[in-house]
Amino acid sequence: MAKTIIKYSAGVLLLLISIIVVRTLSFSPQPVAAVEPVALTVDVEKVSQHLSAAIQFQTISYDNSARRNKSRFVEFTQWVGQTYPQLQQLELTPVNELTLLYRWKGKDSQRAAMLLSAHYDVVPVTPGTEKLWQHSPFSGAIADGYVWGRGAMDDKGAAVAMLEAISLLLQQGYQPPHDVYLALTHDEEIGSKEGAAAVTALLQQREVKLAWSLDEGSFVLREMVPGVTADIASINVAEKGFLNLQLTVQSPGGHSSMPPAETAVSILARALTRLTDQQVPGGIDGLTADFYDQLGPHMALLQRMLLANRWLFGALLEHELSKMPTANAMLRTTTAPTMLTGSIKANVLPQQATAIVNFRLHPRDSVDAILAHATTVINDPRVELNVLQGMAASKVASKDADGFRRISNAAQSTYAVPGAQHAPLVVVSGLTIGGTDSRFYEEVAGASYRFNPMVLTSAELGGFHGNNERISQDNLVKAVQFYYSLLSAL
Secondary structure (H helix, E strand, O other), X not given: OHHHHHHHHHHHHHHHHHHHHHHHHHOOOOOOOOOOOOOOOOOHHHHHHHHHHHHHOOOEOOOOHHHOOHHHHHHHHHHHHHHOXXXXXXXXXXXXXXXXXXXXXXXXXXXXXXXXXXEOOEOOOOOOOHHHOOOOOOXXXXXXXXXXXXXXXXXXXXXXXXXXXXXXXXXXXXXXXXOEEEEEEOOHHHOOOOOHHHHHHHHHHOOOOEEEEEEOOOOEEXXXXXOOOOEEEEEEEEEOEEEEEEEEXXXXXXXXOOOOOOOHHHHHHHHHHHHHHOOXXXXXXXXXXXXXXXXXXXXXXXXXXXXXXXXXHHHHHHHHHOOOHHHHHHHOOEEEEEEEXXXXXXXXXXXXXXXXXXXXXXXXXXXXXXXXXXXXXXXXOOEEEEEXXXXXXXXXXXXOOHHHHHHHHHHHHXXXXXXXXXXXXXXXXXXXXXXXXXXXXXXXXXXXXXXXOOEEOHHHHOOOOOOOOEEEHHHHHHHHHHHHHHHHOO
16 A cells, blocks of 8 residues: 555656656747847937936925926927927927927828826935035036936836937838827926827817827846846836825824823824735736736746746745845735824824825735735724725736837847847846836827836845936937837838
8 A cells, every 4th residue: 555655655756756847848039020220320319418417407306296496307408409409300299398299291191199208307405414425416427327316217218218209200201100199207206297188188189089199217237136147127017006094193192201001103104004014915917927827937947846836836935035125016905104294202102003004906906905904904993994096907908909019029120139049138027126217198099008218127126215316428329329220110
């Protein structure tokens, strides 16, 4: 009997190993057609100088819009017209004075149009951190192969690259086969209520139908994903929503010399700990599974084996990916306590303690579902929950649609290696974990995509809303080539 069990177990084990090996070996990159590099020489010094000038306009968006220095924004829009006179060939509609919408009339305006978008507003520099910058935040310094300053990557670099590419095509007498719109928005960093929302309303009023739109969202990721040596062009097909949830605890207060067993602060702290310890359930499914299915074949053997056999290693994979902030954000709705208030004085027990928790909603979750999750996890009637702001995740655009294919082709042409038998970079459909103007454009577009055609490394990542934001001059060249390739291939 024992021998029979051993033989049976050995047979099952052998079968299991065989399945794992076969699935792993079949989970490999597929050959793709070689692509021709985009044939365009870009004047790197000229483009760098243009971005430098753009950065020097302090188009800062503050949470309190009353603090906006409107004149800086007006000066920027005037600079656009002066620097790119070819744009006079396009139809310009100022939106709310500060957001610009250009219409490039195509040969057949009855066909569905497309929209390119970039925002030119920037976040403030945190007071006191200016000395941590290698170059002054709004100097637009050109040094060490980079253009430095707030907005270089987010998002004036893309705006300038689009303007350069369109100007070059206009100089060459190019006319697209259908209408092309270009939006330069001014308030993306504070919610896009006047910029992209107004652009969308105007397009709806004019009954403009967009086949697809392209905005910021992700980059060409270099050495950012463990186990992948190739560059990864993540063309994001959706973006997360958000929920700002306020937690409030009331108590009698009093003098700190005679504290009760529990104070408003300790009750609130316990609620926050429960929320962070019991994360919103996630998983490698839907959009996340699609991302890893495309990326997995390009990973090292061990990672490829795990992803090829998610039916067996799914729990282990999720556990390991959850340890990495970026990967964890792809798996689930994230939970981040961000703001706290309590007593007005060190020796006074607070009569009220509050906290705000920011959730970034995965497309599988809704605002109501996350509110229910928080209520269940906290499980304390003394903690009052109030939704301050909330927005569902975006729609998920198709990676099989024409827009995605065109963006993918332009990315491959920009980063092509002559004579390569395989794609010189991996193209995947991903998820933007922040918010962009695209969530408005999807109201008028058949599909909305999010991608900046620039290489991003860990070194540049910290510049987003942080110190030493910069963009390499090579990235600027590549971005111009990408938009030129995308538009000229329409």
